[in-house]
Amino acid sequence: xxxxxxxxxxxIAAAARSFLAKxxxxxxxxxxxxxxxxxxxxxxSAVAQLGWFALGLPEDLGxxxxxxxxxxxxxxxxxxxxxxxxxxxTALAARVAARAGxxxxxxxxxxxxxxxxxxAGDGTEPVVGPRVSGRLTIADAMGAGLVLVAVxxxxxxxxxxxxxxxxxxxxxxxxxxxxxxEAYEVAAVxxxxxxxxxxxxxxxxxxxxxxxxxxxAARDSxxxxxxxxxxxxxxxxxxxxxxxxxADMAVRAEAAASQxxxxxxxxxxxRPDAAFQASASKIVASDAARRNAAANVQIHGGMGFSFEQxxxxxxxxxxxxxxxxxxxxxxxxAALEGVPAA
Amino acid sequence: xxxxxxxWLKERFVSGWGGIAWPVEYGGRGLSLTQQxxxxxEYAHLGLPGIDSTFxxxxxxxxxxxxxxxxxxxxxxxxxxxxxxxxxxxxxxxPEAGSDLASLRTRAEVDGDELVVTGQKIWTSFAxxxxxxxxxxRTDPEAPRHKGITWVICDMHYPGIDIxxxxxxxxxxxxxxxxxxxxxxxxxxVVGRIDEGWxxxxxxxxxxxxxxxxxxxxALADCVEWLIEEARRRPAPCGSRPAIHDEExxxxxxxxxxxxxxxxxxxxxxxxxNARTPIPGPEGSMLKLHYSDxxxxxxxxxxxxxxxxxxxxxxxxxxxxxxxxxxxxxxSIGGGTxxxxxxxxxxxxxxxxx
Numbered sequence: 001x002x003x004x005x006x007x008x009x010x011x012i013a014a015a016a017r018s019f020l021a022k023x024x025x026x027x028x029x030x031x032x033x034x035x036x037x038x039x040x041x042x043x044x045s046a047v048a049q050l051g052w053f054a055l056g057l058p059e060d061l062g063x064x065x066x067x068x069x070x071x072x073x074x075x076x077x078x079x080x081x082x083x084x085x086x087x088x089x090t091a092l093a094a095r096v097a098a099r100a101g102x103x104x105x106x107x108x109x110x111x112x113x114x115x116x117x118x119x120a121g122d123g124t125e126p127v128v129g130p131r132v133s134g135r136l137t138i139a140d141a142m143g144a145g146l147v148l149v150a151v152x153x154x155x156x157x158x159x160x161x162x163x164x165x166x167x168x169x170x171x172x173x174x175x176x177x178x179x180x181x182e183a184y185e186v187a188a189v190x191x192x193x194x195x196x197x198x199x200x201x202x203x204x205x206x207x208x209x210x211x212x213x214x215x216x217a218a219r220d221s222x223x224x225x226x227x228x229x230x231x232x233x234x235x236x237x238x239x240x241x242x243x244x245x246x247a248d249m250a251v252r253a254e255a256a257a258s259q260x261x262x263x264x265x266x267x268x269x270x271r272p273d274a275a276f277q278a279s280a281s282k283i284v285a286s287d288a289a290r291r292n293a294a295a296n297v298q299i300h301g302g303m304g305f306s307f308e309q310x311x312x313x314x315x316x317x318x319x320x321x322x323x324x325x326x327x328x329x330x331x332x333x334a335a336l337e338g339v340p341a342a
Numbered sequence: 343x344x345x346x347x348x349x350w351l352k353e354r355f356v357s358g359w360g361g362i363a364w365p366v367e368y369g370g371r372g373l374s375l376t377q378q379x380x381x382x383x384e385y386a387h388l389g390l391p392g393i394d395s396t397f398x399x400x401x402x403x404x405x406x407x408x409x410x411x412x413x414x415x416x417x418x419x420x421x422x423x424x425x426x427x428x429x430x431x432x433x434x435x436x437p438e439a440g441s442d443l444a445s446l447r448t449r450a451e452v453d454g455d456e457l458v459v460t461g462q463k464i465w466t467s468f469a470x471x472x473x474x475x476x477x478x479x480r481t482d483p484e485a486p487r488h489k490g491i492t493w494v495i496c497d498m499h500y501p502g503i504d505i506x507x508x509x510x511x512x513x514x515x516x517x518x519x520x521x522x523x524x525x526x527x528x529x530x531x532v533v534g535r536i537d538e539g540w541x542x543x544x545x546x547x548x549x550x551x552x553x554x555x556x557x558x559x560x561a562l563a564d565c566v567e568w569l570i571e572e573a574r575r576r577p578a579p580c581g582s583r584p585a586i587h588d589e590e591x592x593x594x595x596x597x598x599x600x601x602x603x604x605x606x607x608x609x610x611x612x613x614x615x616n617a618r619t620p621i622p623g624p625e626g627s628m629l630k631l632h633y634s635d636x637x638x639x640x641x642x643x644x645x646x647x648x649x650x651x652x653x654x655x656x657x658x659x660x661x662x663x664x665x666x667x668x669x670x671x672x673x674s675i676g677g678g679t680x681x682x683x684x685x686x687x688x689x690x691x692x693x694x695x696x
Contacts, residue, residue: 243688280600
């Protein structure tokens, strides 16, 4: 067994990284925060062309044919870069449509139709099946024709227009579009139960991957600053009061990344404890992202609290993602029930 | 203790389980670190005894010799380490050289074809049971701190060595102070070159932090499962429900189970990395630091689950939680304190200024 990425996997990540750095610089991400749509249309169709929404889909379903390990490498870069838009739910929606047998819808999504994401609630889980009911808090629904509702038992796609009382809400994360809505017995456009394909678990790992990317980006940002910021005549990173929190950030990021790869390989190879490994990945990555983002604000001092500096963007996106594909409480409960580590 | 450890090691050696990842020419199986890890995992599942006094020889003196010793030294020592004929101990720390290891003062003067050693070491595990010691001495007191240090093999039966056990907070006394009074060691026992022992010591420490704790790391995964079992059987801290139904206990157990899963994944990643480089890099400090933190959280949580039984010094069922809780305090000190690990991570992994 080799848990380090292969050269090919590294290349997928490197290509995604350089694309995002070029096409979605921080200035553009900040502009998108103020626009009606947080999706940059030319970027969105370019990533569709690159196959980002079909990366893990089998070739006979119109996909690129890679697996979960490659997908988590991609989503880690998306998280690291704070790319705004419903990347994860769109890729998962293509899978739901394909598995449900709607090849036309699948290819429409793969070619660039954004799909919003219903976030898991606390104790107010929607009922998901061929019909969907319940209160939904949706990320990036505005401008999206469809919403993915993902729960452990299965995943459904519903039309945004079929939802009642869709109301846009200001979001803690300026680069995420948030809305509340209700579904009353809405007929799903496509529905895939977990026995057919565990799309929810895939989502858990996409979420963990983006959170891992944030944990790493926050670490790098803090370390970069600690090397150049001078106080008392020295770089602040030479002081243990700053160096040691940076070391702790490195440990948290390393733990999150290692567990992410292990959980992805576990799901891909059907290990009996794959569900536990996925929940553990989400727990560890949520914690790493949120604590590293907080430490990054602290290490930036006053500027870290400013709107101008980007430290707050990590805090906010991590907060949203911690609630995507199962809240922290959901995964803590699940990880205690899961199959013991073999 | 020594007899048990050595006999148990011999038993494993004879059955072919001695040095799974050790080179074939020194009595090992020549298999991969991954296969070594599988052995450790199966070993931990069965709750078999720790390798205690044979740890230093197998896990860091041996690997250091494999990486840095001459063919003659290897041929002489490695087979004996592996079959249990020679027990090793470590002689690095001194009373005035703890975290600041490079300030060590135990003096060695060259006299003909011998080194004459005078000074003191401390925190040597199993010194009274050992045959050999990986000993760091100062051979050139005029040179800068990191120069002038030599890594030498010291036979613990040489005249002039005095060993005094140290009683520790867990009730044990396997640590000792070692005093050297003009101990004469042949120059042929020097590993690496004279005055160039610091880099050999760094190899030893990278094994100690990188791969030596693999067995303990994987054992932690079994400990958390046993603690979950305890929490299912025992009543909650306040009330008659099983402890696992206590919301705080349940969350901490779940959190720890997830963190320990990630520690194991880090171990796998590190083994994958080590398969590409013969000597572990500074990344090993991340594993060591995380392991210490999780070992201590396991200890705190076990005391909460055990309640009043945690005050009683009798072995609890098949695992001695009280002893492990107390032993946990040494996790963040031995093998380099957590503060030193954070310095290493900050400076050598992240590139922060010293």
